[in-house]
Amino acid sequence: MPVARLPSVLLLFDRGTILLRDLDPGFDPSAIPGVLWDPRVQAYRTPAYRHEALRRELTRRGLPFSDDVRLPQPPLGSWSPIELRPYQEAALWAWELAQRRATVVLPTGSGKTRLALAAMARAGSSALCLVPTRILLAQWLHHIGRTYAGPIGCYGDGAHELAALTVATFESAYRHMDRLGNRFDLLVIDEAHHFGCGLRDEALEMSIAAARLGLTATPPRDAAVAERLVELVGPIAYELTIGDLAGSFLSSFDIITLHLDLTAAERQAYEGWMTTFRTVHAQFRRVAPGASWEDFARAAARTVEGRRALEAFRRARRLTAFTEAKREMLRVLLRRHFHEARVLVFTADNESAYAVAREHLIMPFTCDIGRKEREEVLARFREGALRALVSARVLNEGIDVPDADVAIIVGGALGQREHVQRVGRLLRPREGKRALVYELVSRKTTEVRLARRRRAGLAPRGAAAV
Structure with a gap:
């Protein structure tokens, strides 16, 4: 009687990462992109957001595996019908064509939240919605509650309530994703442009959710930030500006x-501060003509003259502010x-x-x-x-x-x-x-x-x- 072959790889969720255990002696996981050896636990590890890519790679190599990463999903409530404008329907279709892992760019006031509700309803899976502020946390809970019949979880503003559909602030997600990261199949990221530059990116790295919908009116134009956002959320699948919708779907x-x-006094003060700033800034630009403002600020902070120039620039900006x-x-x-x-x-x-x-x-x-x-x-x-x-x-x-x-x-x-x-x-x-x-x-x-x-x-x- 043939003996069934045991899985050669066991996948486990561990505080926002995936551990690879019970490996065949002939298998070297370090050959898989993103997988590294962790000597603290004597095991290979990869960020949780690479979970689906890891599964595909193991399947491609013909390696059997046992996936114990995902926790059982609590029952979902029902959704009321959600009517969409033509451009919202087009954006939703574009997201689905992008394998439900993409960013949608729509102007403020055009109904990005409603689009997200339709996406969650159509996906029919557990979802975690991330928002930047407590004000938006309350706003999203209100909008979801109008179209979704079921418990709604909340992480933020003092609440720690978990449900199949949960809304969390960026800060709360960052702090608790080590426990939330294997509970949701869809991430909805409002104001997604806040990610991609290192600050709180781990909140997205620590989730196994394969489906991701980023929402923003102002996508990052910096190439490095945009590339990182593609990795964490997905490429831009659909984009409209205020000029595209004003007069039809927007006022x-x-x-x-x-x-x-x-005034004469304001002009004198402004020019004095800007002269101090321009002298140091011009010297820096001659040495590093292609450098960014951030590069200048870092360099200036190391010298007395540089710090004086930065303070002069801030004073000039404060003066013109009002x-x-x-x-x-x-x-x-x-x-x-x-x-x-x-x-x-x-x-x-x-x-x-x-x-x-x-x-x-x-x-x-x-x-x-x-x-x-x-x-x-x-x-x-x-x-x-x-x-x-x-x-x-x-x-x-x-x-x-x-x-x-x-x-x-x-x-x-x-x-x-x-x-x-x-x-x-x-x-x-x-x-x-x-x-x-x-x-x-x-x-x-x-x-x-x-x-x-x-x-x-x-x-x-x-x-x-x-």
Whole structure:
């Protein structure tokens, strides 16, 4: 009677990695990409996100294996029908054609969350949704609860509740993925552009989920970051910009750029700080003409002159963030629109946001307020009891800001990505709506060049930036 051959490889999940045990003496796992010897446990190990690739490689080599990685899946609830717009359906189809491992790029306000709900419903498997902030955590739980009949887990904002469908903040996922990594078949990554640069990438590396859906309005343009994101999430399978959808599925909008002068005292201070900065920066550029800003910052931090230059640059940026002319123009614009529209004011930093709040008695919407207060503020804004909000960064990503008509961008710090997200806050469609964006730019400063770059992100694909 023939004896059944025992599996030559046993696969086990171990704190975000896959261990290879019970190996045949003639098998060398180090020949498989990503598999390394771990002398601490006397076994070969590979990151959990390579689980499916490892299975395929073992099968290709004809090596039998026993896979004890995946924990049993708890029962899933049922989904209500989810209607999609044509471009959302096209994006979902593109993701499925990419073997359900890809990134979808859609502008703010175009319904990326709804697309993700449809993807989870169509996949019919356990899913972990990752979001960057506690505000978005509550928002995703709310949206899922409207279309999904079943328990919803939550990791973040003090909660540690596990279910077949779970939402977690990036930070909580990073801290707990060693225990969550073998429980889900699908990862949904909101604001996926936060990954790919090393910070918290391990949260994606430690999950075995073969299916992955990345969502972003602003994909990374740095080649190294983009390549890393392809490895962790998948390639871009579908992409539309604000310019592609404005006027049809998003509200039409107008942008008015107002160039404002510095006062004599501001100009003197600005030029003094920028002269200090430019002297050191020019010396660095002569030595390293192809270097990035990050390279300069690292090099400058090593010398007294370099640190002085960086501080001078920061002082110049703080000065232009909220000048006297911007103060006066903001006063004029608020007086014009306060009673006829709902206004969002965006600043470069919290210091400027609180200054605006004090001067104009506008509610600040910052990282310093708790979830309950945030919900109350948005509800009052929706009802019209609050006519304006001011924020530095909290409103940039993903938060539903209902019925905003006018945005006043006093200052920015994060470039094209931030600008696209801010404009997108106004573009949730409403019959007859045409949004209005004011951008305040200090004349003859670095803001002029930055403003020109920011606008490139609003053009339709293939359109030239002007």
